[in-house]
Amino acid sequence: MSTDDRAGKSDHLTHLDSAGDARMVDVTAKPVSAREARATGFVEVSPKVVELLRGEGVPKGDALSVARIAGIMGAKKTPDLIPLCHPIAISGVKVALRVEDEGVAIAATVKTADRTGVEMEALTAVAVAGLTVIDMVKAVDPAAVLTGIQVETKTGGVSGDWSRAG
Numbered sequence: 001m002s003t004d005d006r007a008g009k010s011d012h013l014t015h016l017d018s019a020g021d022a023r024m025v026d027v028t029a030k031p032v033s034a035r036e037a038r039a040t041g042f043v044e045v046s047p048k049v050v051e052l053l054r055g056e057g058v059p060k061g062d063a064l065s066v067a068r069i070a071g072i073m074g075a076k077k078t079p080d081l082i083p084l085c086h087p088i089a090i091s092g093v094k095v096a097l098r099v100e101d102e103g104v105a106i107a108a109t110v111k112t113a114d115r116t117g118v119e120m121e122a123l124t125a126v127a128v129a130g131l132t133v134i135d136m137v138k139a140v141d142p143a144a145v146l147t148g149i150q151v152e153t154k155t156g157g158v159s160g161d162w163s164r165a166g
Helices: 003-007 047-054 063-076 119-137
Strands: 033-044 090-100 103-114 145-155
Touching (some): 047 090, 047 103, 047 119, 063 103, 090 119
Antiparallel strands (some): 033 145, 090 103
């Protein structure tokens, strides 16, 4: 698979200058446009945790509500966590968590009207929500695993729309 196929646009690493040094991409000349990204992930947990999440809850409290808020906060803090991410005006974040038979499915959708996309914000939202689920359930299941964090779709910007589904 070529870089064009994977990333949807470029055949070089944009965060490296001509000398190979890391840099923040200059987006000054890019037009402001509506942009959206959706990312997903999954927290694998024990059957006991699934039972608790579907019933009386885990010992620390409402794990899904806490994880939802943590995911939203994570999206807002992305440029503080990922060194070369631009601070952008996020206009909306939705984090959804669904208990399934093997664990918790997480999806985050982030929106902006800015000069660069929100893929990293969506990924960060999923990661922080997933880590929060693990923190909330670790007393019952210390083997919980966060897996499969990936961008599913992105819309807007000069490079246009992209979808993992094709």
